[in-house]
Amino acid sequence: MMIRLVALSTLIAATTLIASPGQAQNVDSSAGRLNAAILVEGLEHPWALAFLPDGRFLVTERPGRLVVIEDGAAGTPIEGVPQVEARGQGGLLDLALAPDFAETGQIYLSYAEPAEAAGLQRGTGTAVMAARLVLDGDGGRLEDQNVIFRMNRFDNSNRHFGSRIVVGQDGNLFVTLGDRGTMDRAQDAADLAGGVVRIAPDGSIPADNPRIENWAPEFWSIGHRNPQGATLRDSDGALFMVEHGARGGDELNRVEAGRNYGWPVITYGRDYSGLPIGVGQQQEGLEQPLHYWDPSISPSGLDFYQGSLIPDWDGDLLLGGLSGNVLVRLDMEGDEVVAEEALFQGQLGRIRDVRVGPDGAIYLLTDAPNGQLIRVAPEGE
Template sequence: MRRVKAAALRWDELALVPPTLMTAGLLALAAVAAVPAQSAEITEQSEQADFKVVPLTEGLDHPWGLAFLPDGGMLITERSGDLRLFKDGRLESGAVAGVPEVAARGQGGLLDVAVHPSFAENGLIYLSYAGPGEGGASTEVARGRLDGMTLQDVEVIFRATPKSGGTGHFGSRLVFDRDGKLFISLGDRRQIRESQNLGNHIGTVIRLNDDGSVPEDNPFLGQAGALPEIYSYGHRNVQGMTLHPVSGEIWSHEHGPRGGDELNLVKAGANYGWPVITYGIDYSGAIITDKTEAPGMEQPIVYWDPSIAPSGMAFYDGDQFPEWQGDLFIGALAHLHLRRLEMEGGQVVGQESLLTGLNERIRDVRNGPDGYLYVLTDSSNGQLLRLEPAS
C-alpha cells in the first residue's frame, strides 16, 4: 500500500489495485459466474482482513439508502419510490405505506433514509427524495412515524429551492450529529454557477433541527442575501456523508465532473469551491476552470482522477474487523467496487479496492450495530450484502 501525506492528495485509479487484488477479483468473478445472481457466499482477500460476502436479499429496485432499526430490522429505499423493510432475515413482500410522492426520473427518486436518534421513544424516520412541484423538482426531506408497515403523520420539513427541470444532481444523504442536528447534502442540479450563490440551496449542505427549524448557531443565519439553512456551500453533488465515530465531525464526498471527486471534512460556513476550483474537467474535455485552489476555498482531503463516482460512506468502528478500526469505506459506482481508505490523523494514507469480483455498482455502505459492514448494490435486481470475517 502506498503511504503519502498531502493537503490535497490525488489517487490515480490506473495504478491503484495491486496484482494480488486483481487476481483475487478475477477469481471471485469466476466464482460468481458459476452461480446465479450472487446466490452463494464469496470470500475475498484484503490487505488487512479476509472476509466473506453474504447475500441477504436481492430483487431490490435500484436501492439507494439503508438505516437500522433498534429491533434489528433495516429500512431500504428504492429509487423508484418504495420504502422496504428487511426483518427477521427476509424482505417484507410489500412496501411501507405513506411515503411521499417522488419524481423518479434520472438520478431522482426516493433517496436516503435516517432514523431519529430517539426512535425508540418517538418512532420517527426521515426520507430524502426528489420532490415534484411547480418548475420541476428539488430535494425534499419528510419525516413520519413508523407504525408497522405504515408511515403516520408524515410532514415535509425541508424543500430545497428553487425547483428546476432536469433529472440530475439531487445529492442526497441524511446524517444526525451528536447534538441531534440533521445534516442534508444536496447537489448543484447541473446549475454549476449557482453553487456559489447563498441565496438558494443549490450545491449546499443543510443543517436543521429535527423538526425542520433552523438552529440558532447556523453560520449564515441573519446574513443578508443568504438562506439560513445553509451550513456549507460550493459543492457539486454530495452523495456520501457520515458522522465520524470518535470526533463527531461530519465528513462528505462529492462527485467531480470528469475526474476530481472529493473527500471533504464539512465545516460551518466553508466554501468548497465548485466550480471556481476543481481537479476535474468537463465531460466534453473542456476546461471548467484553470484553478485548483483559491483563497477562502477549502481543499479536499483527497481527490480521485479518474473518477470513482463515489456514493455512500461509513467509518468502521465495529468489533468484527479490528484491523479496519477507523477506516473509511466508500461505495464506487465507477470501477464497480467498495473503496477502503486507511486513515491516520484525519489524512488518507492508503487505499484499496474491495468487492471487485461482484461486478456491481456499490450505492451505499453502512456500519451495522452488530459490527458487520452492509452494502447495497445499484441495479434493477439490487442486493443487500453483509461483510463478515472469513473465519
C-alpha cells in the same frame, strides 16, 4: 495532506467478474480474507439502508418504496411514503432514524419531490419528510408525515439531487444537496443547490448556523457538486462527505461551518467534453479536499468503521463506488488519508450505500434493477 489515486479505476476496468445471484464472493484484504454474502436480492434500485432496533433492515428503493427486510426477503411496502419524481437520478433517496427512534419511531426521508406535491407549477427539487414509522407484521405505515425541508428553487433537471441525511450529535440534521446539473448554482449563496444545509428536526433553522453575509440561513457550507455519501465521526461530531466530480475530481471533504468547497471555481476534474472547468485546482478562500480520485469512481455511501469484527480498521472510512464497482477503505489518521485499499473490484456491481452494522459487519446496497443487500465480514464470521 491529500492523497490522489490514479490507478484504482484502471484496476477496476481490468476486472469484469460480476457476482451471480446468490453467489458469495471472497477477497483478500489488509485485515485478512473477507466474505461478501448476499442477504437479499430483487430490490429495485435500492438507495439507503438503516438498522432497526429489532435486527431487521429498513431500505429505500428509488422508484418510491420503503421496505422492511427480514429473513432474506423484503416485506410489503410501507404505506404513506411521499410522492416522488422517479426520473433520472431522482426518486426516494436517503433514510435516517432519529436518535430516539426506539421510543418515537421518528424517521427522515429525502427524495426528489415533484412540483405538484410542493404546490408549485413546474420542476423537481430535493425535499425531506419527517414521519413516524409504525411497523405491522412484514410492513407498516408512516404517520404524522411532515415535509420539513425543500429546496427553494425547483427546475426540470433529473440530475444531482444529492442527497444524504446525517443526524448531528445535537440532533440537528445535515442534508446534502447537488447542484442539479447547473454548476454555477453551487456558488449562488441564495440558491440552496450545491450546498449542505443544517436544519432542526422540525425544519426550523438552528440559531448557531454559520449565518454568513448573503448566504441563505439554512446553509452549513456551499460549493459542492453532487454529494452522495456523508457520515459523522463519533469522537468529535465532525461531518465527512464524498461527492461526485465531473470527469475526475471526486472528493472527500471534512465539511466545516461557513466554508466554501470550491465547485465549480476549483476542481481536480475536467468537463466531460475534456475542457477545463473553473480557474484550476486551487484558489485562496476555497477549501481543498482531503482526498480526490482521478479517474472517478462515483462515490456513494460513506461510514466510519467501528466494530470488533475488523479491529485493524477502527476509525477508517468506507465508501462505495458506482462507476467504480468497488468498496474502498481509506486508512485515516485524524483528518489525513494515509492509504487506500480497493476491495471486491468489479465483483459486486454498483455500490450505492455502505453502512457498518451493530454486529461490526459491513452492509452494502447495490444499485441495479435487481439490487442486493450484501453483508461483508471476515471469513467464517
